[in-house]
Amino acid sequence: xxxxxxxxxxxxxxxxxxxxxxxxxxxxxxxxxxxxxxxxxxxxxxxxxxxxxxxxxxxxxxxxxxxxxxxxxxxxxxxxxxxxxxxxxxxxxxxxxxxxxxxxxxxxxxxxxxxxxxxxxxxxxxxxxxxxxxxxxxxxxxxxxxxxxxxxxxxxxxxxxxxxxxxxxxxxxxxxxxxxxxxxxxxxxxxxxxxxxxxxx
Ligand code: FE2
Numbered sequence: 047x048x049x050x051x052x053x054x055x056x057x058x059x060x061x062x063x064x065x066x067x068x069x070x071x072x073x074x075x076x077x078x079x080x081x082x083x084x085x086x087x088x089x090x091x092x093x094x095x096x097x098x099x100x101x102x103x104x105x106x107x108x109x110x111x112x113x114x115x116x117x118x119x120x121x122x123x124x125x126x127x128x129x130x131x132x133x134x135x136x137x138x139x140x141x142x143x144x145x146x147x148x149x150x151x152x153x154x155x156x157x158x159x160x161x162x163x164x165x166x167x168x169x170x171x172x173x174x175x176x177x178x179x180x181x182x183x184x185x186x187x188x189x190x191x192x193x194x195x196x197x198x199x200x201x202x203x204x205x206x207x208x209x210x211x212x213x214x215x216x217x218x219x220x221x222x223x224x225x226x227x228x229x230x231x232x233x234x235x236x237x238x239x240x241x242x243x244x245x246x247x
Pocket of ligand 1 (some may be wrong): 134135136187189
């Protein structure tokens with residue numbers, strides 16, 4: 047990975063910043079953001095190895111960039127073989143682009159009593175595919191590595207400093223649980239790293 051390769055990430059961050067500067071409606075933002083993210087994940091030569099390391103314990107969320115005004119953040123999600131998230135929400139818009147491997151996403155919706163039900167079939171996102179979530183589009187899902195024998199990596203963009211956002215996981219056998227995800231950058235501290243002691247998940 048050379049300087050030119052990292053330029054892809056820098057260019058992408060500039061595009062998202064310019065887009066957010068125009069305060070577009072959500073449809074425009076997601077459409078244009080998806081186009082930029084699709085370009086970024088079309089070539090897998092730019093993600094530094096430190097941000098591509100799986101952990102045997104849980105999937106990793108490495109912060110790549112957070113906007114100075116916390117209007118957006120960019121994260122690499124690194125899935126070890128067979129790893130998956132709990133059912134969770136985001137509370138802000140989010141874009142997901144698969145850089146390496148593949149992942150599965152199951153969306154959930156609420157029935158008339160407020161209970162969560164699987165909405166539609168599980169989607170398979172393959173390398174280069176881009177998806178979106180938001181409170182308007184559908185904000186609750188479970189995501190997993192599509193592979194049991196290799197690492198997958200996706201690049202996520204969120205409409206906030208996502209590691210510090212209070213949101214919910216939805217256990218199958220209990221009430222919703224508040225959580226703040228933090229980031230996995232333990233050895234790469236930065237201003238946006240939510241204190242580990244405050245992590246609940
Ligand atoms: Fe998610």
